[in-house]
Amino acid sequence: MSSATLQDDPSVESFFNVAETETLALFEHLSFGFLAEFDVFAPAKTGRTREHKPPELMRGFLHCYYHDTYGIRPIERELQNTFVWLSCGFDRPPSRDAVDRFLTDLEHVVDEVFDRLVEQAARRGLLDLTYSINSTDVRAMPADSDASKCYDPTAEEYYYGYGCTIVSTGQKIPIVAEFTESKQAPEETAMRVTRDALAVAKPVWMLGDSAYDTLNWRPPAGRRGRASRSVQPTKH
Secondary structure: OOHHHHHHOHHHHHHHHHHOOHHHHHHHHOOOHHHHHOHHHOOOOOOOOOOOOHHHHHHHHHHHHHOOOOOHHHHHHHOOOHHHHHHOOOOOOOOHHHHHHHHHHHHHHHHHHHHHHHHHHHHOOOOOOEEEEEEEEEEOOOOOOOOEEEEEOOOOEEEEEEEEEEEEEOOOOEEEEEEEOOOOOOHHHHHHHHHHHHOOOOOOEEEEOHHHOOOOOOOOOOOOOOOOOEEEEOOO
């Protein structure tokens, strides 16, 4: 194969596209070994072992979130990409059942997991002065009895699964996440997730789409001094 042919080869281009993603650099700064401390990720009492370990599955979840890929099937498809699953630490691409099981287990400890990741990110200076809040759909398998029929107002369609409200930094590093019954989180949930994020650090900007226009992130009237944050809604 000539150098000119190699230059145009799609596999080579794919490699450099993956090599330039920020998630690979992020994985070098964060340790995911602590996930083994959570009981939900322990082997089943029946003796059944996990097909893949939680650290690589968490890296896969973060990679997919960074690329706006959500839901069991889309995540499973994304992790079929050889460069992706290798960069996340897998020895082979995970199955749909493995992704479904991990996300189901993660729901039970998502607050604690993100607390630990945020602590690491803060210690390493990875957080910036811009936060964004976003809600997305997490589609589940029909066998998941905890999921329910939800409506996605953006896609104008119904789906079976959950919602997830996430606050992240400008580099799309998740700060706080909370699973909800539907994609559009109630105002109380959105405010609670936002307050938890603000407890980590005070950003200058808080970005959100039009669904969050009604939320009041500004300091109460009458408080003296310059606001440490302000709302910059984006329209979708």
